[in-house]
Amino acid sequence: MVATDGRPTPKRESPAFDLSTYLKERQVQVEAALDRSLPIIYPETIYEAMRYSLLAGGKRLRPILCIATCELAGGTMEMAMPTACALEMIHTMSLIHDDLPAMDNDDYRRGQLTNHKVYGEDMAILAGDGLLAYAFEYIAAQTKGVPAERVLQVIAWLGHAVGAGGLVGGQVVDLQSEGKLDIQEETLTYIHTHKTGALLESCVVCGGILAGVTNSEMERLSRYAQNIGLAFQIIDDILDITSTQEELGKTAGKDLQAQKVTYPSLWGIETSKAKAQELIEAAKTQLEPFGEKAEPLIALAEFITSRTN
Amino acid sequence: MVATDGRPTPKRESPAFDLSTYLKERQVQVEAALDRSLPIIYPETIYEAMRYSLLAGGKRLRPILCIATCELAGGTMEMAMPTACALEMIHTMSLIHDDLPAMDNDDYRRGQLTNHKVYGEDMAILAGDGLLAYAFEYIAAQTKGVPAERVLQVIAWLGHAVGAGGLVGGQVVDLQSEGKLDIQEETLTYIHTHKTGALLESCVVCGGILAGVTNSEMERLSRYAQNIGLAFQIIDDILDITSTQEELGKTAGKDLQAQKVTYPSLWGIETSKAKAQELIEAAKTQLEPFGEKAEPLIALAEFITSRTN
Numbered sequence: 001m002v003a004t005d006g007r008p009t010p011k012r013e014s015p016a017f018d019l020s021t022y023l024k025e026r027q028v029q030v031e032a033a034l035d036r037s038l039p040i041i042y043p044e045t046i047y048e049a050m051r052y053s054l055l056a057g058g059k060r061l062r063p064i065l066c067i068a069t070c071e072l073a074g075g076t077m078e079m080a081m082p083t084a085c086a087l088e089m090i091h092t093m094s095l096i097h098d099d100l101p102a103m104d105n106d107d108y109r110r111g112q113l114t115n116h117k118v119y120g121e122d123m124a125i126l127a128g129d130g131l132l133a134y135a136f137e138y139i140a141a142q143t144k145g146v147p148a149e150r151v152l153q154v155i156a157w158l159g160h161a162v163g164a165g166g167l168v169g170g171q172v173v174d175l176q177s178e179g180k181l182d183i184q185e186e187t188l189t190y191i192h193t194h195k196t197g198a199l200l201e202s203c204v205v206c207g208g209i210l211a212g213v214t215n216s217e218m219e220r221l222s223r224y225a226q227n228i229g230l231a232f233q234i235i236d237d238i239l240d241i242t243s244t245q246e247e248l249g250k251t252a253g254k255d256l257q258a259q260k261v262t263y264p265s266l267w268g269i270e271t272s273k274a275k276a277q278e279l280i281e282a283a284k285t286q287l288e289p290f291g292e293k294a295e296p297l298i299a300l301a302e303f304i305t306s307r308t309n
Numbered sequence: 310m311v312a313t314d315g316r317p318t319p320k321r322e323s324p325a326f327d328l329s330t331y332l333k334e335r336q337v338q339v340e341a342a343l344d345r346s347l348p349i350i351y352p353e354t355i356y357e358a359m360r361y362s363l364l365a366g367g368k369r370l371r372p373i374l375c376i377a378t379c380e381l382a383g384g385t386m387e388m389a390m391p392t393a394c395a396l397e398m399i400h401t402m403s404l405i406h407d408d409l410p411a412m413d414n415d416d417y418r419r420g421q422l423t424n425h426k427v428y429g430e431d432m433a434i435l436a437g438d439g440l441l442a443y444a445f446e447y448i449a450a451q452t453k454g455v456p457a458e459r460v461l462q463v464i465a466w467l468g469h470a471v472g473a474g475g476l477v478g479g480q481v482v483d484l485q486s487e488g489k490l491d492i493q494e495e496t497l498t499y500i501h502t503h504k505t506g507a508l509l510e511s512c513v514v515c516g517g518i519l520a521g522v523t524n525s526e527m528e529r530l531s532r533y534a535q536n537i538g539l540a541f542q543i544i545d546d547i548l549d550i551t552s553t554q555e556e557l558g559k560t561a562g563k564d565l566q567a568q569k570v571t572y573p574s575l576w577g578i579e580t581s582k583a584k585a586q587e588l589i590e591a592a593k594t595q596l597e598p599f600g601e602k603a604e605p606l607i608a609l610a611e612f613i614t615s616r617t618n
Binding site for chain 1: 354429441458
C-alpha cells in the first residue's frame with residue numbers, strides 16, 4: 001500500500017495496539033498535568049470552583065486526541081500538553097456554563113453536583129470565565145519547543161472553535177430550537193458540528209498544527225475529526241434515550257423532556273447507530289496514508305461508537 | 310532635564326497637546342475598528358447580542374491607552390489595533406457577566422438596558438463567552454507587523470489579567486466582601502487592583518510589548534498604569550455617591566445599597582479625591598523619561614480625575 005502523498009506505508013510488525021492501556025496511560029498523564037496546571041492560591045474559592053469541575057474525571061478524550069495527533073504527525077506529548085490541558089479547560093467551562101439555571105439547568109454532571117449547585121451561580125459563571133481566559137494564557141505561556149507562529153495559529157483556531165462561529169454558536173441554535181418539533185436535519189447538523197464538533201475538530205487540528213503537518217495531511221485529519229465528532233454526538237443522543245442516570249452520570253432523558261429534536265428522533269435508534277458506524281469508517285479511511293502511526297486515532301474512533309457513557 | 314536612562318529629553322516645541330481632539334479622533338478610529346471586527350452572520354442573535362454591548366459607546370479608554378502606549382514606544386496604531394479591540398471585547402464581556410442577575414443584577418449600563426434585559430440571561434452568558442474567546446482569536450489572527458513571540462506575550466498577559474489572577478479574582482473578592490462592613494483597606498485595594506486595575510494595566514503593558522519596549526521602560530509604564538488604575542477606581546466610587554443615574558448612565562448609589570465598603574466610605578470624599586490626585590501625579594512622574602512623546606498618556610491620566618461619568 002502506498003500513501004496518497006507517495007510515501008510507502010511500513011508493514012505492520014508491532015503487536016496489536018492496546019487502546020485500553022494507551023487510554024489509561026494518557027489519562028493519568030493528562031490528569032497529572034491538569035492538576036499541576038491550576039494550583040490553589042488566593043482567592044481560594046475561585047480556584048477550588050475551577051478545579052472542582054476541571055478535575056471531576058471524564059474520559060479526557062479531547063486532550064488525548066490532541067496529543068495523539070501531535071505524536072502521529074511527528075511531534076511530542078510535551079509539545080502538545082499545554083494545548084491539551086487548555087482544550088479540557090475550555091470543554092469544562094462550556095459544561096459549567098451549559099449547566100447554569102439560565103441555560104440547561106442541570107443539577108448533576110459526571111455523577112456529581114454541577115458547579116453552581118456547589119459554589120453558587122455567581123462563582124460558576126466566574127469559574128467558567130476564569131477557565132476560558134486561563135486556557136489561552138496557558139497555551140501562550142507554557143508551550144515549549146514549538147515555533148511561536150504555530151502557537152498563534154493554535155490560539156486563533158481554538159478561539160474560533162469556542163466562540164460564536166463554533167461552540168457558542170451551536171449552543172445558541174440549540175437553545176433556539178428547543179420545543180420546536182419541525183427542526184430539519186440541516187439545523188441539527190449545524191448544532192452538533194458547532195456545539196460538539198468544533199472543539200473535537202480543534203483537538204485534532206491543533207495537535208497537527210503544533211507538529212507542523214502539511215496542508216494535505218491537515219485536510220485528512222480535519223475530515224477524520226469532523227466524522228468522529230458527528231458520530232460522537234449521535235451516540236450521545238442515543239445514550240440519552242437508552243441509558244439510566246446512573247450509567248450516564250448526568251440527568252438522562254433530557255432531550256425528550258426538553259422536546260429536543262435529535263438524530264434518533266429523526267431517524268430512529270437503529271438507523272442512527274448505523275449512521276454513526278458509517279461515520280467512524282469514513283474517519284478511519286482518512287487515516288490510511290499515515291500507516292500504523294495512526295493506530296491510536298483509529299482506536300479512538302472505534303472507542304467512540306462503543307462507549308456507554 | 311535628563312531622563313533617568315541618560316537620554317536627554319527634547320525641549321517642548323510643539324503646541325500644547327489637545328486631549329479633546331486626540332480622544333475624539335482615536336474614539337472614531339476605535340469605533341470603526343470595533344464595528345468592522347464583528348460582522349453579523351448566522352446565527353444572527355448571538356452576533357447582535359455581542360455587538361449590542363460592544364458598540365454601546367463608552368469612552369474607549371482601554372483601546373486608546375493601548376494604542377497611545379504602543380505609539381509612545383515607537384510602534385504604530387496598526388500594530389496595536391487588534392489588541393486594542395480585544396481589550397474592549399474583554400472589558401465588554403466583564404460588564405455583560407457582571408450585570409447578570411446572579412452577579413450585580415443591573416438593569417442599566419451606559420444609559421441602555423443591560424444585555425440580559427434585551428437578549429435574555431442565556432444569550433448574555435453566551436455573548437460574554439463569545440466575546441472573551443473572540444478577543445484572543447482576534448489578537449492571534451489579526452495582529453500584523455509584530456513578531457509572533459511578542460503577540461504570544463500579549464495573549465499570556467491578557468489571559469492572566471482577565472482570569473482568576475486578575476479581573477475574575479477581583480470580582481470574587483468583591484462578591485465575598487458584600488455586606489461586610491469590616492473590610493480592610495488591604496482587601497479593598499486587592500479588589501480594585503484586580504477587578505479594574507489588571508485590565509487597565511494590560512492596556513498599557515500590551516501596547517508596550519507590541520512596540521518592543523525595554524524592561525526598564527516597561528517597569529515605568531506598569532507603575533504609571535497601576536497608579537491610574539487605582540485613581541480610576543477611586544473616582545468611580547466617588548461618582549457612585551455624588552452622581553445621578555442620568556449623569557452616570559447606570560444605576561447610581563449601588564455601593565451604598567449593596568453595603569459595599571469603598572474608598573470614600575473608608576476615607577471620606579475629600580481625602581479620596583486628594584488620594585486620586587496623588588496617584589495621578591505619581592503616574593505622570595513615571596513618564597518623565599519619555600519626554601513629549603508621553604503627552605497623550607499624561608493627558609489621559611489627568612482626564613481620569615476630571616471625568617464625570
